[in-house]
Amino acid sequence: MKTRITALFGIQHPILAGGLMWLSDARYVAGIVNAGGMGFITPRSFDTLDAFRDQLKLCRELTQGKPFGVNLTLSSRNANNEMVPRHIEIALEEGVRHFETVAAQPEPLFKAIHDGGGIVVHKASRIRYAQKAEALGADAVCLVGMEAGGHPGMNELPTFVMGAYAVERIKIPLVIGSGRQIVAALALGADGVVMGTRFLTCHEVWAHENYKNHLIGCDEDASTTAMRSLKDTWRVLANDNARTVQAMEGAGARSYPEFGDRIKGTTTRDLCYRGGDVQQGMVSMGPSIGFATKRVSIAETMATLMLDAAVHLNRLKTLETAP
Numbered sequence: 001m002k003t004r005i006t007a008l009f010g011i012q013h014p015i016l017a018g019g020l021m022w023l024s025d026a027r028y029v030a031g032i033v034n035a036g037g038m039g040f041i042t043p044r045s046f047d048t049l050d051a052f053r054d055q056l057k058l059c060r061e062l063t064q065g066k067p068f069g070v071n072l073t074l075s076s077r078n079a080n081n082e083m084v085p086r087h088i089e090i091a092l093e094e095g096v097r098h099f100e101t102v103a104a105q106p107e108p109l110f111k112a113i114h115d116g117g118g119i120v121v122h123k124a125s126r127i128r129y130a131q132k133a134e135a136l137g138a139d140a141v142c143l144v145g146m147e148a149g150g151h152p153g154m155n156e157l158p159t160f161v162m163g164a165y166a167v168e169r170i171k172i173p174l175v176i177g178s179g180r181q182i183v184a185a186l187a188l189g190a191d192g193v194v195m196g197t198r199f200l201t202c203h204e205v206w207a208h209e210n211y212k213n214h215l216i217g218c219d220e221d222a223s224t225t226a227m228r229s230l231k232d233t234w235r236v237l238a239n240d241n242a243r244t245v246q247a248m249e250g251a252g253a254r255s256y257p258e259f260g261d262r263i264k265g266t267t268t269r270d271l272c273y274r275g276g277d278v279q280q281g282m283v284s285m286g287p288s289i290g291f292a293t294k295r296v297s298i299a300e301t302m303a304t305l306m307l308d309a310a311v312h313l314n315r316l317k318t319l320e321t322a323p
């Protein structure tokens, strides 16, 4: 399949695997890239800048020169945002030219990336934010619907509705957060899909086996959202911790400190991803986890997705010629 996104990123399949905090390291991203998609390492996942640089070097080795990307997320809680310019410098020094950005004010990021000869796909949760990114010079935009895992913003529209509006309003290449429905996304007029949740159970994800096995048992109702009352909606695994956070919101908690360690990323990393306790932490995940029914590699997942896409594309063609 050839779209403006495959051309822009020089990839085989129109699939971007969005950055995954704590999880999209060199091994994961190389798995995505070697399977024909584009993946993004999350610099914030590493304790030091040197550790981040080491991951870039390792990824370059594992991908044998194929391009891979870096995710730049400006945190709405402002945690360590001052490090982001250094992340860009280091990525450029290590030969990375593909970036995914998430930021309310992305101009400085776009400038630094473009000055370094890079390209950027900006992830947004509303069409008007995507239009703003387009006006500011993004090379492509990625729109995530309210069903996306992680932080889908305050938008309440699902991808299927928002994507259909977006293709009329966005001129640059457009990617929509659409889990498995690649052909549906292309049929809407988008140039590709962005996925995260669907890959979480793959062998290349370093997290604890308990976590991955638990996710295999999840269906489309296994995710929930919290923190909406703080205007920071978070789509996560519906576990004990998420339910407690929801109850605290219900009881009136409205500031981050009131939730303490319950909403800290390091809690999720230490207790769930490392420790294997799936009831702990805010564990980013969306409803498309129900499609992950087997423990397989990224390459096998990608092959399944593209086979599925081919089947549905053929079905559309059959409809065209039906009497």
Ligand SMILES: Cc1cc2nc3c(=O)[nH]c(=O)nc-3n(C[C@H](O)[C@H](O)[C@H](O)COP(=O)(O)O)c2cc1C
Residues within 6 Å of the ligand: 017, 018, 019, 020, 021, 023, 042, 071, 073, 101, 102, 123, 144, 147, 148, 149, 150, 151, 177, 178, 179, 194, 195, 196, 197, 198, 283, 284, 285, 286, 287, 288
């Ligand atoms: C575990 C996890 C961590 C994520 N961390 C980030 C992140 O740090 N930065 C970011 O831009 N998006 C992050 N996302 C969002 C993904 O990049 C992607 O946009 C989203 O997963 C797509 O929707 P899906 O989950 O329905 O596939 C995360 C998603 C998950 C599931």
